[in-house]
Amino acid sequence: MAAADTGRMYRKEKSIQLKSSSSALYNNLSLLRLPDKQLAYFTTVHGTTVNIVSASSDGLSFSHRQLQVKEGGPAISSSIVTQMYESDGSIMVYWHALDVMEHLPARMVFARGIAAASGRFICVGMSSGPVLVFDIPPKGTNITVSEVLEEHRDAITDIAAELGQAPDGAGDVVTADDSGTLCIWSSGEEFALLSKIPALGCTCSSVKLWNGIIAAGYGNGQIRLYEAATGVLRAEVNAHARWIYALDLAPLTGKLLSGAEDSFVHIWKLSKNLDTDDVEIEHCHSECVTDTQICGARFCDPDGNSFAMTGYDLSEIFRYSQV
Template sequence: MYHKETSWLMNSTASALNNNLCSYKESNDKVHFAVVHKGTVNIVTVTSSIGSSVSDSVKDSNPSARTISCNEASGSGATVTILQAKWVTLRSQTLLVISTLRGIQVFEMDGTVLLFWHRLETDDAEYSEEMFARGIAACGQNLLCVGTHDGSVLIFSMPAESNTLNYVDKVRYHPAAISDLCGQGQTLISGDDHGNLVVWEGSTTLKKVKELESFQSPATSIACWEELVMVGYGSGHIRLFNITTGIRRAEITAHASWITAVDIALESGLAISVSEDSFVRVWQLKKDGSPVVSYKSSCNITNIQLCGGCFVNNLGSAFCTTGYDLNEILYFHV
């Protein structure tokens, strides 16, 4: 169903991190991709029709590659190890959010201007040497949520007519480090390294609504569509839950290794799962009925430990992926 059309070179290779590829499509047909390498973020921008739902040639695309360094806010110039980079939209403004071993940095969409910096601090000696931020999502129109090492979710807000962020609150329910966050409307789903999943709601802060069934394996990647939440696990499992009822609707054992990314095309319900086993598998989700998920196709990127993947458009007609120690973003189209 999908075939590889081309690839785009990055300035450096991809680190072995979960969810290590994200994209953002501008209205002018520019598509931006972000991949983390140690203390830098590779940004690749492609100007073409690849973000459209029509299968057009990408041979005329004009990719540009650059890097963003993440340094200590103290002014020492020391590079900070990055764990995730992701674009989020708050009040119609798109921001590039970077989570690190020291805290959170928020840039303008293109990464040229640093808007906000929040440094992690703890009074708990247990975590003093192993602090980090991981898991990035927007909740509602003005909340930015970021997970941390101790199972907390930090909440920041963007006031109206402002491009700055304010620290609001910290909520903690997870007993282990946050592994990923996913927002849909005013609902947020958080997962941790012990496989626990929590559903939150809120517009000014977060309130815990329910817990989903727990499994003894890290919930590595989370994606939402309609009333379904799709979760990839370190065990190679994929599970789908109904957000409203909390009931597990499906369980898939189609990967032999750690799931590093899941993503859902919002207009079609197509989903991908990306794994260290070198496979990207494509699924069709259904709003109701049984089964709620069916297998569509798969792509094998031989001898590559895949570490990220995402759809390029909301119809799911194209997706990209990359892998550990690979300096390319691979593009697949129907």
């Protein structure tokens, strides 16, 4: 159930300019915080270019870098390539090519959806449905594909890992696809499928996990909340008038951020009654960027006291902080 807006909670800060605009991709804004260096890295994608902006904690200093994927080479033309870089984009530490020659020429091939799980795995979704699980060593670059999860039959849209503490019996990884199917996994030496939430007739474009709750955003503008242990639906809200493109969760407070094609970003508050297991969603705040298709939105801190967003064909990142 959604409550009425409780008033203006955030104010607009200085925006971040980008070298190129953001493409219309789901969840097209990433954020990596490095508190010990007083830096935050913002990343968006434009075609085959990755825009990286490092911002100082005071928001006054910015540094830009662009990563280019070279097109036309034999590795790119015949394979999906996953590349892993140092946090500032300065050094590529690993790349992985997956042969896709078996696919029909008319079918678009891509990798989409990425999440870190259990402190040692990185999961990457594929357009044909599989999810690659990369095992990341504590030191060095001896990265390997430890497992391939083959439960989905449609293109992966997003992958999420537990942001808080997973309750006993609850999955800590969830994968979503174009049909709207969700798969809930328990990670470990081997991934185990715990539950499968069937398709709803529309795409699940973005998904997040927090304290045993799955938050899923759909193409019909709905947000649905499920139990990560059983897959049972606990709450739903008609959050947006158009397609949801991005969700994010603040792990310390349970705030949920949603952005959509309708030009709105909404902030919600999730809560769970430990006695009854009821899950509630309360609306807290809205921002509108007129005539902008929101394609990326992220909280900038674990409490959800600040957030950033960008939109299709927009060459900047808008930032907001709590009043």
